[in-house]
Amino acid sequence: MLERFDRPLFLVGCGNMAGSMLSRWLESGLAPAHVTVLRPSGKPVGNGVRVISSFPDRLPEEALVVLGMKPQQLAAVAPDLKARWREDLILVSLLAGVSVGRLAEAVAPREAVVRVMPNTPVALGKGVCALYADPALDAARREAVQALMVPLGLAEWIAGEEQFNLVTALTGCGPAFLFRFIDALARGARDLGLEEGQALRFATAMVEGASALAAQADTDPGTLADRVASKGGMTREGLDVMDKDRRLDALIRDTLSAARDRGEELERLSAG
Incomplete structure (x- = not known):
């Protein structure tokens, strides 16, 4: 499904959920060479996936930057990420409870931010991914994020960010x-x-x-x-x-x- 997905992925952190998603993406044909994982421990995450322990000077061109760490770690990584932000990047956040507004203040413009709430069955391709973005997010970026989420299961955009906690109660809990x-x-x-x-x-x-x-x-x-x-x-x-x-x-x-x-x-x- 992802054999032709050619945008680079840059994962900031690779916790349980992000790791499950990455495993499913690789199983679905995503080329490991397109993936870079930033984790301080440097611990490997999959065959062929590049793992680094600190931010590079420049993020990959047109990358989807996935925040896959714990929400409380945002303050630690945001300054480095914001200093490297460019218009060609998309920020995909898995951070529960962190709004688009907060992400815009900390890292990237609102029109570059997508929030995703996945659940544990994504590892089997049977999960649910609720997505939300500011209306200013352009169609090409929406399509890129949607294409990445489809192999994980059902991926649907929700109408309002205020629905996230209810969606989480239904699909996450x-x-x-x-x-x-x-x-x-x-x-x-x-x-x-x-x-x-x-x-x-x-x-x-x-x-x-x-x-x-x-x-x-x-x-x-x-x-x-x-x-x-x-x-x-x-x-x-x-x-x-x-x-x-x-x-x-x-x-x-x-x-x-x-x-x-x-x-x-x-x-x-x-x-x-």
């Missing part, structure tokens, strides 16, 4: 919420008499298959659930428990709300 649901299914079956290991295998495989069906279906998941649930049958009996007083909807809404609100709180703390 969401895998943990789903893992908890799988665990609850397995534990419920175990408590009702199924062997523990088998209950977990069945629950995990069922969720994988059902998710694949939902992704390929021509209708919404709620309708799919009703199609499975025949009147008076086992599925309908179970759904009636989940649907009573819309308690599952309320639980999920409260879960997302709590995660979103915490994200907003952390954002305020980091800005202050």
